[in-house]
Amino acid sequence: xxxxxxxxxxxxxxxxxxxxxxxxxxxxxxxxxxxxxxxxxxxxxxxxxxxxxxxxxxxxxxxxxxxxxxxxxxxxxxxxxxxxxxxxxxxxxxxxxxxxxxxxxxxxxxxxxxxxxxxxxxxxxxxxxxxxxxxxxxxxxxxxxxxxxxxxxxxxxxxxxxxxxxxxxxxxxxxxxxxxxxxxxxx
Numbered sequence: 396x397x398x399x400x401x402x403x404x405x406x407x408x409x410x411x412x413x414x415x416x417x418x419x420x421x422x423x424x425x426x427x428x429x430x431x432x433x434x435x436x437x438x439x440x441x442x443x444x445x446x447x448x449x450x451x452x453x454x455x456x457x458x459x460x461x462x463x464x465x466x467x468x469x470x471x472x473x474x475x476x477x478x479x480x481x482x483x484x485x486x487x488x489x490x491x492x493x494x495x496x497x498x499x500x501x502x503x504x505x506x507x508x509x510x511x512x513x514x515x516x517x518x519x520x521x522x523x524x525x526x527x528x529x530x531x532x533x534x535x536x537x538x539x540x541x542x543x544x545x546x547x548x549x550x551x552x553x554x555x556x557x558x559x560x561x562x563x564x565x566x567x568x569x570x571x572x573x574x575x576x577x578x579x580x581x582x
Contacts, residue, residue: 398491403428410441417493418486460518469502471535477556506564525565555580
């Protein structure tokens with residue numbers, strides 16, 4: 396909860412007039428942080444003199460480093476969310492954050508693109524490939540199994556989540572929305 400509070404306070408301090416929350420239960424938390432900062436209905440008069448953004452900045456393809464840890468996080472979050480989705484939960488606590496389908500859309504899209512893009516190279520020089528994805532996916536599933544125990548793991552649809560993630564990552568065509576192919580995995 397502290398991370399949510401800090402994030403909402405940062406947004407309000409940055410000049411946002413409102414925010415998004417992953418669950419209705421977080422509305423009061425967000426409101427409390429915004430009420431600390433906002434004295435009226437908006438902050439249109441708050442100018443960020445410390446921020447200078449040009450049209451070129453907005454259009455520039457960002458540079459950045461792809462790390463193995465980042466790739467693993469994308470895989471793990473995708474697996475955990477999809478497993479929960481198969482059990483009927485659309486908003487899931489993962490790594491102390493409330494995650495929803497949008498998080499997984501970003502995660503799986505990055506993996507799919509990194510595999511296909513010439514700059515999809517990890518900081519250590521390895522190319523992100525289907526083989527590397529599958530290796531790390533298997534390792535992340537093992538970590539999840541160790542964290543929750545074999546019995547709990549076996550009783551939950553992690554196998555479906557892994558099959559779905561593999562399907563959408565290895566598809567030649569980008570899958571428009573992850574839940575579209577997911578429906579065929581429902582019982």
